Amino acid sequence: MDTKIIQLTSAKGPSECCLAVALALKAMIAEAKANKFHYEVVSRFAGDINGTLSSATLKLEGKNLNVFLNSWQGVLLWIAQSPHRKFHKRKNWYIGINELNNANIQQLNENEISFQTMRSSGSGGQHVNKTETAVRAIHKASGLFASCDNYKSQLQNKNEAVKRLKIKHAEWQQKKIGEQGLNSEWKNNNDLSRGNPKRIYKGEKFIME
Template sequence: MKTKIIQLTSAKGPVECAWVVAKILKLFLKELTGNKIAYEILHKEDGLENGTVQSVTIKLKGKELSEFLEGWLGTIQWIGTSTFRKYHKRKNWFIGCYELHQYQQKTISESEIQFQAIRSSGAGGQHVNKVSSAIRAKHIPTGVQVLVMDNRSQHQNKKIAIERLKEKIADYNTGQLKEAIKSEWENHLNLERGNPVRIFTGSDFKQNKRDKSFKTKRNQLKTDLRKQLE
């Protein structure tokens, strides 16, 4: 199972673009369910108007994610009349769908944990200090570490240390994700308004079919080549 983090954003577009994000989000989640891809909404920034979304960050988990996202990543266009400004002349509205490449979720492998046995301190008399039963565990890739001296058994303290490291790594991942979302704010500034990967029209958001077979282009190339050989 692969995991990816996706962001839908209205960029610096007007309120209509935030409305489009809300509509596209529903379609996107529906396709995820249809393709048996699990998802979790990690962060959502609501727009200024009711029913609008400025940006939303989603964690996806499933098989063939790259293939699924080929038809989503990039600029998405909606052609329609503004629902907020009825007489507005603009008919084309753009939003972006991006992958957060900078965020990589850290997982724990025992081979990446450094264990150090140290003497326990505190109540318990002289026997406590004679046995190195406490465990300091450090997750080398992140530098996260814990100190456990709950039991007199070094083995039990080691097991507890691993579990506590998992909890701390989960908090670490949350912090890293927040930083990634902040750094991806450039997506809100650099939305390309050409060559959309998907085009929707009307209030029902009917998708415009696009010819991906390139059959017409191939036929044209064959015709041009034939003329050159004549």
């Protein structure tokens, strides 16, 4: 079974691009379900307007994920009248969809992580309420945290919480770099790719062309 970590980003675009990220995430999840992939939204960074996302990270598990990812990865174009600016003439809104590099995910120093145990909120009756099996992993430097209560074993929850935190930290780093304008390679590639988007969606209903 393959595992892929996918980031959707507005690449510092306006609120319309952030709305496109939210719509694309919804469409990607629907396709993942149709393909019977296991999915988890690892993190979301809200945009300035309610219902929008400046970026989001999705974890997918399943077979033949490369085929699925290749149909998405690159630049996505949404052609629509701005829902936020009534008389705005621009109708083309671009977002980026990329696989997060596993090497970047491993860069988080585990010595900088602290842990909290909690009572699980999952199923399990009285045993769950009495035993603190859930774990929250906290990255001290950034303040980022991730939790897990999927397992009865505290150790399994701890390991999974660390994995989730590493993914969230990798996205946070990438988003921070983009906001500072330091990732010139991504910006150049994005500009070059805008003439040949991988997917095109149209209208407020976000229908693929």
